[in-house]
Amino acid sequence: MKHLGILAHSTEGAALCFRAFCQEGFAELGPHDHPDVTLDCIAMARSMPAWDAADHQAIRATLAASVQRLARAGADFFVCPDNTAHMALELPGEDLALPGLHIADVVADQAAADGHRRVGVLGTRYLMDGPVYPRAFAGHGIQAEIPGDEDRRTINHTIFSELVNGVFTESARRDFTAIIERLAARGCDAVALVCTEIPLLITPDASPLPTLDSTRLLARAAFDTATGRRPFPTWHGGPKP
Incomplete structure (x- = not known):
């Protein structure tokens, strides 16, 4: 091994x-x-x-x-x-x-294997505004969907003020669930949890969409x-x- x-x-x-x-x-x-x-x-x-x-x-x-x-x-x-x-x-x-x-290739491979076509991307503001996941998903013909401006600010603030410090609150879980619901309304068929702390906050049973847990x-x-x-x-x- x-x-x-x-x-x-x-x-x-x-x-x-x-x-x-x-x-x-x-x-x-x-x-x-x-x-x-x-x-x-x-x-x-x-x-x-x-x-x-x-x-x-x-x-x-x-x-x-x-x-x-x-x-x-x-x-x-x-x-x-x-x-x-x-x-x-x-x-x-x-x-x-x-x-x-x-990591993005691993996530994109799984998204393709699961048959997803439009995937919401939740991560830091640097990542959501960057090319890593649009590139990785495009290689499989998958559209990467980014949350709106206010939602991106909420996600980024929560990551750096709470999640990376091991703080996971019900308030943050509600915020993220609402953001995922908005992505579903925009036609997403899955959500990629691509800050590696987000899976500690949003479990599959708590998400309105199927999740791609980048960490696991x-x-x-x-x-x-x-x-x-x-x-x-x-x-x-x-x-x-």
């Missing part, structure tokens, strides 16, 4: 990915068993000024240093359970020290890669076609 490296950027999403990866092992390999996994996290505070300044190259450099540490720890490949971070990871630059799975989908893809059931990744960062 291959050794997984988890490139953490936001802690709650990374912790959920770690747990979900190990739980896949418990279910399929036996009690207490899972492939080796190492998690590396450089505090997101180091990158927030660069996010606000749209200095994605600086963020890429920080993430690359984390991947290098995972490589030194013996990891064979990496995943990054932070959708927004992929905006930086996709930039041209020196190859990352390890090959990795791209990535964990499952990582497990399948580590156990040889999924082709080993070749992406070392950089632009995706």
Whole structure:
């Protein structure tokens, strides 16, 4: 089995990915068993000024240093359970020290397998305004639908003031449910939870639309890669076609 490296950027999403990866092992390999996994996290505070300044190259450099540490720890490949971070990871630059799975490709593959045609995208304002998911979904002929301006502000504020800090309130759940209902009214047949903390707030039974849980989908893809059931990744960062 291959050794997984988890490139953490936001802690709650990374912790959920770690747990979900190990739980896949418990279910399929036996009690207490899972492939080796190492998690590396450089505090997101180091990158927030660069996010606000749209200095994605600086963020890429920080993430690359984390991947290098995972490589030194013996990891064979990496995943990054932070959708927004992929905006930086996709930039041209020196190859990352390890090959990795791209979270948006994992989510888009599942959306296509489920037969979805128009998918609402819930994430940080950086991600919702960016190209990562429109590109990934377009490769499968799927339309990415972004919430309206006010809804995007609500989502982003909740992510950074609550979710990444481990705060999950009924008020936020109602807000997100209403946003998903508005996406359904616009013709969406699913919603992609592509801030990795959102699945901790919106569970499938609470959502008006079928959900694409980016965190657990990535964990499952990582497990399948580590156990040889999924082709080993070749992406070392950089632009995706």
